[in-house]
Amino acid sequence: MLADHIFADFQPRHAQLFGRHIINLGHRLHESPLFTDDALARLLENAPRSSYHVNTMDPTTHDPRTRREGDIVGLSGKEVLEAVRQGRIWILFQNPGEADKAYDEMPADIYAGFEARVPGLKTFRHKMSILVSSPKVQVYYHADAPGQTLWQVRGVKRVYVYPGTAPFLPQDRIEKIILGEAHEISLDYQSWFDDYAKVIDLEPGQMLHWPLNWPHRIVNHDCLNVSFTTEHWTSSLRAAYLVKYANGVLRRYMPSARLSESVDGPAAWAKFGLAGFVKMSGLQAKRRQRFTIDFRVDPLAPLGVRNIDAYALQK
């Protein structure tokens, strides 16, 4: 699909808002043949184990401790979709291009479209993930390291986006996420945070982009949801990332210091150097994630979830 056909209502003002404020715009990617039931069923059958996560959780409360990891074994793609439609399951495909190269064209087109509309924008390291999720399931309160955009394809989800500063995002918490020392959903959440959130019911053909690292959480309406996220970096996002990375390293030695997040001037340049050195040196070990898999997707089981003997999966 040509980049010119992706955006339905991008106005010049959105170029000024991009990256600085929340923007909620129309798109046409929900009409793509890559998101039909047949296409998603093929993706489910062809995705290697390393490229998907399947979760279930208690949809009645915000409690990350109820979130479980599962697997998909011996089912057709259509059977998995049926389990998602009837159950309480959330599936994430992290590299759909591994199963079908056609998916790789989508983020390239999207960012070409953004760059054509936002003067001076130059993005790199694009990534796309596809989410297929059950009625009412949720994604708990979290913050992501790269620039993020959420695109709605089918169903409706309520998205809460919170300001990217304390108390919603304490500096030391985002540093730990960036250093790989904490999971994204480890952020503390209080229900009163919602009074300060922008709340959007995202419908098919709508996208949402928010400023770097702003926390968010998502609750599906009572319907099957198909969505995807795109991630990107720019030189200024990268600079902000490196400063937070260096601040996280420095905070170990001066836990109560007020560390500037400025990306300009000699202090920032020193932090770029420190972050680069720590990254290159291997002093900060990359977190290898170990998951406990304790359920299997089963369209015949209640909520599409059958308990199995737990086993460990290293990713």
Ligand SMILES: [Fe+2]
């Ligand atoms: Fe996110």
